[in-house]
Amino acid sequence: MSDQQLIAESVCFIRGKTGQIPTVGLILGSGLGDFADNLPRPITLTAASIPNYPASTVEGHRGRLVFSTLDSGLTVVAFQGRVHFYESREVGTVTYPVRLAHALGVRTLVITNAAGGINREFSPGDLMLISDQLNLTSEIAHPTLPHPVRISADVYDPQLRSMLAEMASSMGIPLHSGVYAGVKGPSYETAAEVEMIRRVGGDVVGMSTVLEARLAAALGMRVMGISCITNEATGIGGTKLNHEEVTEVANRVRHDFAQLLNGLLIMLAR
Ligand code: HPA
Secondary structure, three states, X not given: OOHHHHHHHHXXXXXXXXXXXXXXXXXXXXXXXXXXXXXXXXXXXXXXHOOOOOOOOOOOOOOEEEEEEOOOOOEEEEEEOOOOHHHHOOHHHHOHHHHHHHHHOOOEEEEEEEEEEOOOOOOOOOEEEEEEEXXXXXXXXXXXXXXXXXXXXXXXXXXXXXXXXXXXXXXXXXXXXXXEEEOOOOOOOOHHHHXXXXXXXXXXXXXXXXXXXXXXXXXXXEEEEEEEEEEEOOOOOXXXXXXXXHHHHHHHOHHHHHHHHHHHHHHHHO
16 A cells, blocks of 8 residues: 555544544654643544554553644644654654644644753753754655655744744743754663764754654644753763653653643644
């Protein structure tokens, strides 16, 4: 079956379960999936029930899609959990939710993740608006798009970025802005790798987002990215990293994160 047929099958199944056409997509990263539990009038589908949808194997990633119509009328689909490149080793699997979101009608995609802080001004528990990205995965996000395609260099929508930064400051939510460096993982970086990433301009490092965001932008969606800094990257602090620490800190910033996303959804409804 072609890629398009696989997506069409997923869309057909989802349309049979919910009549909504979501215009905003939220990809919720490690430990951040709870936000979708508080969406009003949710219609929840497990990833496993959707034909052709890839399954995540990482702890803290639940693999569910939550559809909701907000009081403002804005229609949203939230993806709880994602598949990382190190799980499937296939770009097409990593970007499946993005292609599905686009086919469902999503035109604004908000991508969130847990990341390690490299910029010394950042601390665990801080939030960062992604201004730009470094794709250090050596993978191309859109191998299946017809060539030649004109793909804009910009990934993260500048207008949405400045609106969100303004909104965060008016709500009193501290929000950094910086460059997300995406690596393949699954090992955390060595101190030397972190130092290299710092020198080439990375403010945070993580194992997701860059391929998803790049493809979403190439498909013409407006893209935003928010990183939750869960730890100091290797060599930046003095502590050893583990997955529990990453999810524990994500739990602590849940309140600010939820407030920021709620504000963002109000902003997008205008
Ligand atoms: N490195 C890579 N990915 C991550 C990190 C990190 O330090 N923290 C959370 N995700």
